[in-house]
Amino acid sequence: MTTVATLLTAVIAAALTLITSVHALGGSAPTVAVSYGDATTVCGIPAEQQTRGIQCWREDGQTFCLSPYISFDSVAGGWNLICGVRSGGFSLLCWNTTFSPKRLYYNATFLLQDLTVGDHQICALTNGTRNANCCRDDAVLAQLPSRSAEFRSISSGLGFSCGILMNTSTVTCWGSSAVASVIQGQFGNLTMSSIAVGGNHACGLNTTGFLECRGSNDFGQLGVQSNSPFEYSALALGANHTCAIRRMNNTVICWGRGADVWINVTEGVSFESIVAGLDFTCGLRSTNFTVICWGPGWRNDLVSSGVELPLPSLLPGACVQESTCNCGIYPESQKLCSGNGNICRPCDATVSAPPVSPPPTINPPRRSPSRAMTKGLLAFAIVGSVGAFSGIVTIVYCLWTGVCCGHKKIHNSVQPTIAGSNSNAAHTSNTSPLSRSSTIRRQGSRAFRRQRSGTSSKHTERAEEFTFSDLVAATNNFSLENRIGAGSFVGYIDPEYYGLNVLTAKSDVYGLGVVLLELLTGKRAIFKIGENGGAPISVVDFAVPAIMAGELSKILDTRVGPPELNEAEAVELVAYTAMHCVNLEGRERPTITDIVANLERALALCDDSHGSISSGPISLISE
Numbered sequence: 001m002t003t004v005a006t007l008l009t010a011v012i013a014a015a016l017t018l019i020t021s022v023h024a025l026g027g028s029a030p031t032v033a034v035s036y037g038d039a040t041t042v043c044g045i046p047a048e049q050q051t052r053g054i055q056c057w058r059e060d061g062q063t064f065c066l067s068p069y070i071s072f073d074s075v076a077g078g079w080n081l082i083c084g085v086r087s088g089g090f091s092l093l094c095w096n097t098t099f100s101p102k103r104l105y106y107n108a109t110f111l112l113q114d115l116t117v118g119d120h121q122i123c124a125l126t127n128g129t130r131n132a133n134c135c136r137d138d139a140v141l142a143q144l145p146s147r148s149a150e151f152r153s154i155s156s157g158l159g160f161s162c163g164i165l166m167n168t169s170t171v172t173c174w175g176s177s178a179v180a181s182v183i184q185g186q187f188g189n190l191t192m193s194s195i196a197v198g199g200n201h202a203c204g205l206n207t208t209g210f211l212e213c214r215g216s217n218d219f220g221q222l223g224v225q226s227n228s229p230f231e232y233s234a235l236a237l238g239a240n241h242t243c244a245i246r247r248m249n250n251t252v253i254c255w256g257r258g259a260d261v262w263i264n265v266t267e268g269v270s271f272e273s274i275v276a277g278l279d280f281t282c283g284l285r286s287t288n289f290t291v292i293c294w295g296p297g298w299r300n301d302l303v304s305s306g307v308e309l310p311l312p313s314l315l316p317g318a319c320v321q322e323s324t325c326n327c328g329i330y331p332e333s334q335k336l337c338s339g340n341g342n343i344c345r346p347c348d349a350t351v352s353a354p355p356v357s358p359p360p361t362i363n364p365p366r367r368s369p370s371r372a373m374t375k376g377l378l379a380f381a382i383v384g385s386v387g388a389f390s391g392i393v394t395i396v397y398c399l400w401t402g403v404c405c406g407h408k409k410i411h412n413s414v415q416p417t418i419a420g421s422n423s424n425a426a427h428t429s430n431t432s433p434l435s436r437s438s439t440i441r442r443q444g445s446r447a448f449r450r451q452r453s454g455t456s457s458k459h460t461e462r463a464e465e466f467t468f469s470d471l472v473a474a475t476n477n478f479s480l481e482n483r484i485g486a487g488s489f490v491g492y493i494d495p496e497y498y499g500l501n502v503l504t505a506k507s508d509v510y511g512l513g514v515v516l517l518e519l520l521t522g523k524r525a526i527f528k529i530g531e532n533g534g535a536p537i538s539v540v541d542f543a544v545p546a547i548m549a550g551e552l553s554k555i556l557d558t559r560v561g562p563p564e565l566n567e568a569e570a571v572e573l574v575a576y577t578a579m580h581c582v583n584l585e586g587r588e589r590p591t592i593t594d595i596v597a598n599l600e601r602a603l604a605l606c607d608d609s610h611g612s613i614s615s616g617p618i619s620l621i622s623e
């Protein structure tokens with residue numbers, strides 16, 4: 001095998017480690033959210049869209065899309081806060097009132113579902129294991145019943161959250177508010193099938209389908225006139241009121257503070273889902289999936305067009321890939337999901353109601369989650385994706401420079417063939433072998449430092465070495481000025497990340513593209529033109545114009561022998577692949593699978609001793 005072939009093999013192997021299999025979630029998830037506090041904001045996931053970004057309306061009349069290029073499954077809101085679980089459930093993003101996103105969770109194995117956001121607390125259940133993951137409020141974390149507790153459902157309200165334990169179907173509550181333990185005590189050993197939490201009260205359906213409310217009743221928020229088995233399907237609780245959807249005709253009934261006055265808005269209207277703010281409620285109308293809101297805290301003059309919010313039609317539930325909906329598929333599911341998944345019908349409580357003493361459930365043995373949630377969440381949020389390709393950088397540098405494996409592959413004897421007029425590229429040629437090898441050593445140790453700082457990469461066994469306080473300190477409490485882009489990974493960071501502050505799989509593709517360009521050119525991600533401190537230039541800006549102009553030979557690393565005929569084509573294919581990887585638009589970048597396919601083709605070209613130059617066009621398929 002030739003040098004190029006060896007390198008390609010290594011890069012392919014490394015790229016394959018970036019492929020993560022992501023499963024979509026089943027079950028229902030909230031697709032309409034309200035955020036309250038400084039400005040009332042209503043958000044939802046639009047129907048009939050290929051890319052399901054979060055659409056929002058704010059009380060100043062603005063409508064906008066949070067992260068238009070990323071699809072979400074579910075969305076929930078709280079005090080000056082909107083959070084969304086990304087399609088597939090592997091990541092949780094939250095936005096504050098200035099709409100700067102923060103990634104709070106990233107884990108491709110333990111996927112999230114059942115997102116719930118109270119005022120300051122964010123909780124979600126992991127798929128399969130049904131463990132509660134909560135963040136933001138440390139007091140809440142400390143009072144979580146048990147890391148290994150399994151929940152049937154959870155809900156967050158003002159200052160506390162409650163969940164229904166899988167094993168006993170009883171209610172357990174936790175949080176910073178003292179109400180938590182009071183309400184848990186009031187539910188006692190009642191067996192429940194669902195739970196919703198409000199200000200100082202919580203309601204749910206018990207296992208025989210009756211509505212049960214506990215907690216403060218200052219405004220009559222606990223009392224409901226009519227309570228027959230399975231009369232209600234969905235619940236939404238505000239600070240001092242309760243609303244429910246009637247199962248039979250999907251109309252809404254509210255009780256508690258200011259509830260009866262607003263019957264004029266909801267009478268005769270059927271809803272797919274409802275969600276409560278502090279002192280108002282919003283519902284997704286069944287007729288055309290538009291949102292209307294009502295309640296003492298809702299000012300009708302906010303919406304100039306009447307009661308209907310200027311939001312597009314929203315999804316009535318999350319679009320999931322599986323056809324394995326437990327309780328059937330929503331009508332027109334395919335159309336609503338734009339041909340990309342289905343919406344599962346919410347399971348009827350008659351079906352989902354667990355037996356009073358459930359049969360032993362067969363669960364795969366689980367490693368007990370040993371670390372505090374925030375730490376895991378934030379460590380992965382900060383270093384997860386970046387770590388994934390730092391390993392590649394190391395592998396590639398090792399192979400390239402030979403410093404790790406003990407045999408150098410650098411052809412020192414080859415003289416540059418680059419025209420002297422191009423000052424960009426002419427500098428390495430004058431370096432003596434001695435100083436060149438010290439450059440190589442520097443590069444090698446740089447690579448090791450990268451590996452150390454990327455210890456939580458998906459394919460290394462080592463646990464992350466960051467504590468939560470480490471991360472807070474290192475990022476100046478996650479201030480924008482301290483994004484990791486300014487750290488040791490500069491040059492490999494996806495430019496989209498600077499704008500969005502979020503790393504995606506396509507960010508890894510960008511990093512991989514930079515590494516490929518480094519390989520081709522023999523330059524660092526950021527290097528200085530000229531020996532003594534010229535202007536720094538990125539390898540992307542250096543190489544891409546030349547590749548586009550078909551002047552690949554001008555930028556190829558002169559230390560490697562000129563490619564033979566068959567290798568030349570392989571190198572060209574690698575160059576074009578790399579160029580597509582560093583596209584500024586993440587969406588336009590190829591997938592890792594496509595990259596691997598192209599690199600494998602390049603490898604095949606190298607192995608082809610006849611130097612055949614007949615091959616199909618370069619195919620780079622973007623998602």
Ligand SMILES: *[C@@H]1O[C@H](CO)[C@@H](O)[C@H](O)[C@H]1NC(C)=O
Pocket residue numbers: 096097098099100102478479480
């Ligand atoms: C929102 O978050 C960003 C970044 O974390 C921060 O700079 C900004 O001050 C926050 N805004 C508010 C209103 O909290």
Ligand SMILES: *[C@@H]1O[C@H](CO)[C@@H](O)[C@H](O)[C@H]1NC(C)=O
Pocket residue numbers: 106107108109110367369376380458
């Ligand atoms: C996902 O989370 C589990 C449990 O917290 C952890 O053991 C695992 O290492 C995480 N995996 C990844 C890829 O982050």
Ligand SMILES: *[C@@H]1O[C@H](CO)[C@@H](O)[C@H](O)[C@H]1NC(C)=O
Pocket residue numbers: 023024025026111127128129322
């Ligand atoms: C997570 O959800 C997916 C899709 O619903 C399912 O295929 C998978 O088995 C679930 N994982 C576990 C551990 O149950």
Ligand SMILES: *[C@@H]1O[C@H](CO)[C@@H](O)[C@H](O)[C@H]1NC(C)=O
Pocket residue numbers: 145146148149150165167168
């Ligand atoms: C149910 O699970 C909780 C949390 O894991 C545990 O504390 C409790 O002992 C369990 N109860 C029974 C009856 O297994």
Ligand SMILES: *[C@@H]1O[C@H](CO)[C@@H](O)[C@H](O)[C@H]1NC(C)=O
Pocket residue numbers: 188189
């Ligand atoms: C339910 O709680 C009551 C006391 O509140 C207790 O006497 C009773 O034994 C409990 N029942 C079960 C099945 O644990």
Ligand SMILES: *[C@@H]1O[C@H](CO)[C@@H](O)[C@H](O)[C@H]1NC(C)=O
Pocket residue numbers: 190191206207208209210212
């Ligand atoms: C559910 O609540 C109703 C009414 O309060 C009660 O009659 C019924 O026994 C409860 N079911 C269970 C399983 O506790």
Ligand SMILES: *[C@@H]1O[C@H](CO)[C@@H](O)[C@H](O)[C@H]1NC(C)=O
Pocket residue numbers: 261262264265300307
């Ligand atoms: C409903 O009634 C309330 C209170 O009387 C009033 O403020 C509001 O404008 C009414 N809404 C509609 C749509 O009639």
Ligand SMILES: *[C@@H]1O[C@H](CO)[C@@H](O)[C@H](O)[C@H]1NC(C)=O
Pocket residue numbers: 246248249251267268269
């Ligand atoms: C829906 O059902 C409730 C109670 O069964 C009834 O009072 C109400 O009039 C019904 N509404 C419509 C529009 O059918």
Ligand SMILES: *[C@@H]1O[C@H](CO)[C@@H](O)[C@H](O)[C@H]1NC(C)=O
Pocket residue numbers: 199218239240257278279
């Ligand atoms: C709810 O009621 C409490 C008193 O019980 C009051 O302090 C609080 O302001 C009320 N909240 C709203 C949003 O009405």
Ligand SMILES: *[C@@H]1O[C@H](CO)[C@@H](O)[C@H](O)[C@H]1NC(C)=O
Pocket residue numbers: 285287288290308
């Ligand atoms: C949605 O349906 C309601 C009636 O249920 C109607 O008043 C409203 O104009 C419709 N909105 C759109 C955008 O079609």
